Amino acid sequence: MHKERTKENIYDVCIAEGSYLPLSEFDENQIRDMIKLAFKDLETAKKLIKISTKDSDDWNAIYKLHYDALHTIAEALVRIDKIKIKTHECLFAYLCQKHSELEFNWEFFETIRSKRNRSTYYGESISKEQWKNVELQMNLYIKTLKNALEMQFASSPSFANSP
Numbered sequence: 001m002h003k004e005r006t007k008e009n010i011y012d013v014c015i016a017e018g019s020y021l022p023l024s025e026f027d028e029n030q031i032r033d034m035i036k037l038a039f040k041d042l043e044t045a046k047k048l049i050k051i052s053t054k055d056s057d058d059w060n061a062i063y064k065l066h067y068d069a070l071h072t073i074a075e076a077l078v079r080i081d082k083i084k085i086k087t088h089e090c091l092f093a094y095l096c097q098k099h100s101e102l103e104f105n106w107e108f109f110e111t112i113r114s115k116r117n118r119s120t121y122y123g124e125s126i127s128k129e130q131w132k133n134v135e136l137q138m139n140l141y142i143k144t145l146k147n148a149l150e151m152q153f154a155s156s157p158s159f160a161n162s163p
Contacts, residue, residue: 006106007092007093007096007097007106010090011090011093011096011097014085014087014090014093019085020083020090020094021083021085022082022084023083024082025082026079026080031076031079031080031149034072034073034076038070038073039069042065042066042069045069048065049062052128055128056128057125059125059126059127059130059131060126062126063119063126063131063134064120064126066142067113070142073145073149074091074145076149077152080149080152081098089113092104092109092113096109099148102144102145104144105137108141112134112138115134
């Protein structure tokens with residue numbers, strides 16, 4: 001019998017499989033570098049958006065640059081929790097379970113992750129229309145993660161001199 005893929009089920013599987021690796025500490029400089037690189041990817045994506053035509057293959061890159069930025073910023077946030085996570089799926093399940101205050105939608109994470117995997121591993125192209133269907137929510141999630149990190153920076157003595 002097929003078990004429904006809920007965030008709770010996936011989270012439990014990730015725990016059982018040892019996908020959440022505890023860290024003894026987090027590296028503040030590494031977190032800052034991760035965030036900086038994620039936003040460089042977003043800058044590149046914005047440049048591509050401006051020059052891409054409707055039928056361009058660039059939408060694939062635009063989608064994946066945004067996805068990678070979202071993933072990297074999410075990874076930076078959980079590093080502050082002193083956790084290293086083995087898979088994207090486990091990362092998103094962790095965010096939904098342990099950072100419920102951010103009000104992320106598990107199904108959205110599954111949708112963008114699955115689409116990215118089909119593109120990366122099976123060569124499925126992403127169209128402008130497919131990008132437009134997730135653009136607003138993906139950018140909202142990136143902003144939400146950025147704000148959560150900024151709150152961590154502001155409230156933590158170790159981040160007192162953050163940008």
